Amino acid sequence: MFYLMYTGGVENTGPLWVFIVAPVSVFVHGLKRGLIELMLFVIISIAIMSIPAEIIPHTVYSTEFKLRLLYSFLTVTFLSALYEYSRDQSYQHTLKLSEKYQRLAHLDPLTQLSNRRAALTILKREQARVVRSKEPLSIILxxxxxxxxxxxxxGHNAGDAVLIELAEIFTHSMREQDCIARWGGEEFLFILPQTQAESANILAEKIQAKLQHHIVHYEGHDINIRMSMGIEQFKDNQSIDEMINCADKQxxxxxxxxxxxxxxxx
Ligand SMILES: Nc1nc2c(ncn2[C@@H]2O[C@H](COP(=O)(O)OP(=O)(O)OP(=O)(O)O)[C@@H](O)[C@H]2O)c(=O)[nH]1
Structure with missing residues (x-):
């Protein structure tokens, strides 16, 4: 590009190619780096076109031509930067939306706990880890x-309120590595990595004890909640379906x- 400016190209039309520099630069290198490059490009171009022909012989452009070339180049740069900025904004917006929907796809909308699909993904991951590490893994259904x-x-709304309150109780009873999911309508699944069945039983008893003393207050009604629980510790060569079936039998x-x-x- 600098060579074309220096020599003028075919019938002094070489400088017209500068207009592709701005869009290509911001598109390939992004807004920030693109604009820095363009600033350098403008400085070097002005320097080349300003060298007196007596010092180094080169094509001479009129001042009007140089000014118009500069103004139009700056206009194209501004439009390219604006386009790149809005393209980047809409990309970031789409990325955030996609992350949000991905998160929602794994959450139960009522209780905000993991849903069944997310629980299965976590179980698969934990099962693979257990096979490698030989650490215990237990579940409570x-x-x-x-x-x-x-x-x-x-009423159904009271039922919903019970589910939401239970989810909060569960969440406050868990360790960070544990996962609690809404497995079905009024069924919950606890996934407890590094936990033997005996320890899972202690957690289950703790939750049951909390429930004995807990009353859900809903529109003037006092609702007691009781739960039945089945525990299963992962055994070698057991599939996820088998592990859940065993917990279901319990x-x-x-x-x-x-x-x-x-x-x-x-
Ligand atoms: N409010 C509310 N109810 C739900 C939801 N999902 C499932 N249910 C209800 O949960 C109830 C489950 O009933 P059953 O399967 O008979 O179980 P149960 O009455 O708990 O009886 P046992 O499990 O045998 O103790 C049904 O009435 C469903 O309509 C929900 O999201 N909100």
């Missing part, structure tokens, strides 16, 4: 007792044994 009665007696036993219980018994 919980189901609210007689939840249908709560809905029937106090949960079924807890229900059969009169509810508000934890199975297996330790």
């Amino acid at each position: 919980c189901d609210i007792d007689h939840f249908k009665k709560i809905n029937d007696k106090y 949960l079924y036993q807890a229900k059969s044994a009169g509810r508000n219980q934890i199975f297996p018994k330790f």
Whole structure:
């Protein structure tokens, strides 16, 4: 480009190529670096066109031509920068939206806990880690007792309020590495890395004890919540489905044994 300016190119039309510099520079190198490059480009171009021909012989441009070339180049630079800025803004906006929807795709909208899909992803990841590290991994599958009665007696919104309050209780009972997910309607799944079944049982008892003393207040009603829980510790060669089925069987036993219980018994 500098050579074209210096020599003038075909019939002194060489400088016309400068107009491709601005859009290409900001597009390839981004707004900040692109503008710095363009500033340097303008300074060097002005210097080349200002060298007196007596010192180094080169094509001589009229002052009007040089000024118009500079003004139009600055205009194209401004428009290219504006375009690049709005392109970058809409890219960042799309990125944020995509992150937001990705997060929402893994959250249960009512309780803001992980949903079943996210729980399965976490279970797969934890299972792979356990196979490598041989550390224990346990799960607790919980189901609210007689939840249908709560809905029937106090209304669906009261049921929703119970689910939301339970989610808060669970969240406050967990360690950072634990995950609690809404597995189904009134079913929750705890994923407890580095935890043996006995320790999972201690957590389950802790939560049950909290629930014994907790009353959900909803529109003047006092609602008691009780839960049945089934625990399973991951065994070698066990698939995720098998592990959940085992926890589900334990949960079924807890229900059969009169509810508000934890199975297996330790
Ligand atoms: N309010 C509310 N209710 C829900 C939601 N999801 C599922 N349910 C209700 O949960 C109830 C589950 O009823 P059942 O499967 O009979 O279980 P249960 O009444 O808890 O009885 P047991 O589990 O045997 O103790 C049904 O009435 C569902 O409509 C929800 O998001 N909000």
